[in-house]
Amino acid sequence: xxxxxRIATTKQLHRSxxxxxxxxxxxxxxxxxxxxxxxxxRRNDGPAMKKFLEENQIELVVxxxxxxxxxxxxxxxxxxxMLATAALRIPYVACYLDPVTSTMANVPWADHxxxxxxxxxxxxxxxxxxxxxxxxLGLPNILTMPMAATNEDFNTDPLPEPDPGPVIAFMGHxxxxxxxxxxxxxxxxIVPGLTAAAVHADMPDLAxxxxxxxxxxxxxxxxxxxxxxxRAQKSGQYFNDKFFYNAYLAIKQRDRFAKFLKxxxxxxxxxxxxxxxxxxxxxxxxxxxxxxxLHERMRRVPICLNLMKGCLExxxxxxxxxxTSHGGFMLTYxxxxxxxxxxxxxxxxVFHDEQELLEKIRYYIAHDDERRxxxxxxxxRTLKEHLYSHRFKTLxxxxxxxxxxxxxxxxxxxxxxxxxxxxxxxxPLPSPTRLPVQEV
Numbered sequence: 001x002x003x004x005x006r007i008a009t010t011k012q013l014h015r016s017x018x019x020x021x022x023x024x025x026x027x028x029x030x031x032x033x034x035x036x037x038x039x040x041x042r043r044n045d046g047p048a049m050k051k052f053l054e055e056n057q058i059e060l061v062v063x064x065x066x067x068x069x070x071x072x073x074x075x076x077x078x079x080x081x082m083l084a085t086a087a088l089r090i091p092y093v094a095c096y097l098d099p100v101t102s103t104m105a106n107v108p109w110a111d112h113x114x115x116x117x118x119x120x121x122x123x124x125x126x127x128x129x130x131x132x133x134x135x136x137l138g139l140p141n142i143l144t145m146p147m148a149a150t151n152e153d154f155n156t157d158p159l160p161e162p163d164p165g166p167v168i169a170f171m172g173h174x175x176x177x178x179x180x181x182x183x184x185x186x187x188x189x190i191v192p193g194l195t196a197a198a199v200h201a202d203m204p205d206l207a208x209x210x211x212x213x214x215x216x217x218x219x220x221x222x223x224x225x226x227x228x229x230x231r232a233q234k235s236g237q238y239f240n241d242k243f244f245y246n247a248y249l250a251i252k253q254r255d256r257f258a259k260f261l262k263x264x265x266x267x268x269x270x271x272x273x274x275x276x277x278x279x280x281x282x283x284x285x286x287x288x289x290x291x292x293x294l295h296e297r298m299r300r301v302p303i304c305l306n307l308m309k310g311c312l313e314x315x316x317x318x319x320x321x322x323x324t325s326h327g328g329f330m331l332t333y334x335x336x337x338x339x340x341x342x343x344x345x346x347x348x349x350v351f352h353d354e355q356e357l358l359e360k361i362r363y364y365i366a367h368d369d370e371r372r373x374x375x376x377x378x379x380x381r382t383l384k385e386h387l388y389s390h391r392f393k394t395l396x397x398x399x400x401x402x403x404x405x406x407x408x409x410x411x412x413x414x415x416x417x418x419x420x421x422x423x424x425x426x427x428p429l430p431s432p433t434r435l436p437v438q439e440v
Contacts, residue, residue: 016388038106046072086120127315133209149325166270168303175250193244250310298328306332324378
């Protein structure tokens with residue numbers, strides 16, 4: 001009988017990988033374990049990561065964002081760099097919680113984009129709209145799969161009686177990165193974003209990349225024949241032009257409802273998070289850092305409100321799975337992919353505008369038994385289908401089918417298929433010259 005696959009992953013996902021039936025290892029906590037660190041730090045971390053992977057005979061690395069992405073010298077070309085995982089022919093999967101642009105902030109965009117073009121790196125994206133735009137921009141190995149709840153000891157007892165106080169709470173921050181003072185955006189990027197917002201108001205099924213490239217031809221997407229620097233420049237311009245569209249979504253899907261409920265309900269609505277005062281002048285409770293305490297509050301507040309960030313066009317965020325896994329009653333702004341994951345009206349409740357939001361709050365406060373039934377059904381669905389242990393099984397199956405892991409059909413012992421693994425992940429400067437190791 002084959003031994004379990006050996007997977008290295010983050011502390012948050014270790015139990016999930018283990019409960020999925022795999023031999024799980026926690027990735028080492030390196031001195032600069034930060035998904036925004038620069039190339040020099042990632043190169044310094046490379047030898048330690050490579051040693052850990054070798055000593056533990058790791059066959060797959062599953063990471064959050066890009067915390068564990070490290071670099072080593074290429075064994076064939078010592079003056080060039082490659083992913084530490086690629087040097088050992090180990091598939092590297094980064095599960096993104098936000099867009100790819102939200103990580104590696106201290107890495108020059110041209111280098112970041114070239115790394116993303118690596119075939120040795122599987123990018124796990126949580127929604128179809130972002131996945132499709134990355135494919136349109138030319139990135140390989142894009143895997144579309146929702147986020148999930150991390151495995152833990154869940155309380156499945158009936159919901160307790162609510163604490164006195166707020167009847168509804170939202171746990172999250174405003175879109176402060178878009179609306180903070182001193183934000184500078186060039187005027188030529190205003191038109192594409194506002195045009196896309198106007199089109200989306202009338203045709204909500206169109207994603208930004210469809211509007212940008214197909215409907216209005218604002219630019220040409222990166223082409224395989226383009227120079228690497230040109231591909232990076234085109235992708236960077238695309239995301240810059242999307243700025244105002246993201247700001248529009250931030251207001252449409254999140255900030256407006258927080259402000260509206262504070263105005264209408266006062267202290268009966270609780271904002272749990274930071275920056276609401278400085279951004280919108282709203283009274284709020286500071287962020288709860290203790291996750292056990294936060295999850296218990298999700299259970300005890302009668303209605304747990306879920307609002308989307310401006311980076312989300314079609315999919316679900318992490319709160320969909322956190323609220324339901326811990327048995328909270330979720331009232332959420334509807335997104336296109338919600339119905340594929342939860343039965344609306346039976347496992348969660350949705351709203352579309354301010355009037356419906358107030359109506360749903362009044363209804364579910366007055367119908368306590370129905371609210372509890374929906375919360376219990378939502379928890380059953382998530383614990384049955386939406387834990388990271390479920391995602392690990394799906395992920396491994398897909399990688400085996402692609403020939404990237406042992407255990408696949410007709411491929412009992414391979415790790416990375418040459419047909420899939422075609423890149424050496426060398427990191428050039430924006431110019432045609434290579435990036436010498438000593439410059440990193």
